[in-house]
Amino acid sequence: MPEYYDKSMRALQLAGLSKSTQEAYTRFVTQLFNFYAKEPYLLSEGQVEDFFLHGIHERGWSKSTIRISHYGIRFYFQNVLKRNYPLFSYLKAGIERKLPCILSTEEVSRILQHVTTHHNYAFFHQVYSCGLRISEGANIQISDIDSDRMMLRPQRKRSQGSLCAST
Incomplete structure (x- = not known):
């Protein structure tokens, strides 16, 4: 060298x-x-x-x-x-902003057809239908559900020490 x-x-x-x-x-x-x-x-x-x-x-x-x-x-x-x-x-170079790849409804259906367990199917269906990030879906708590307004309000950051963090 x-x-x-x-x-x-x-x-x-x-x-x-x-x-x-x-x-x-x-x-x-x-x-x-x-x-x-x-x-x-x-x-x-x-x-x-x-x-x-x-x-x-x-x-x-x-x-x-x-x-x-x-x-x-x-x-x-x-x-x-x-x-x-x-x-x-x-000398500067800006940051490229790339849009994420969006799957079509048909592509999502094909993916979900290959999920074999009920709990995984429910998880992936929830993440897709609510437009969640995987980490948001994985950390959903009962306190995130607003049943009066039929809304889901996931929290982006949870405190490290508790399983259920209140808002």
Whole structure:
């Protein structure tokens, strides 16, 4: 492995980052250095900026790819090369907001047909028909039922110490 790779991995390990984060950050550092075919210490801020612009405009990086590459390259330059380019303070990538996948009524029916136990069927039917999160359905308490208005009002957070938390 090249020297910059070893230095990057050592610094990331010392920072206590997870193995997958270490690999992702180092992958983008490697892409940057391969893009210019130069040693890391020879790259200017303008070249780093051009690399990001190339990724955004030519390669069509998603916002999450931009964010991970930014963090990885910034970490390397600031912690290994001891360079703090102004680019790192203004390079931003917003957060992608993706809508969840919504199942059709037919898809839900097909799924429920494969549930074999009555209590599991009741649970999944309740979660789907009430539009609950799995964790909300799993934590439903009798106190969540408003029988006068025929409503279910699940509580998002329960206190850790009791089985039945009142509202």
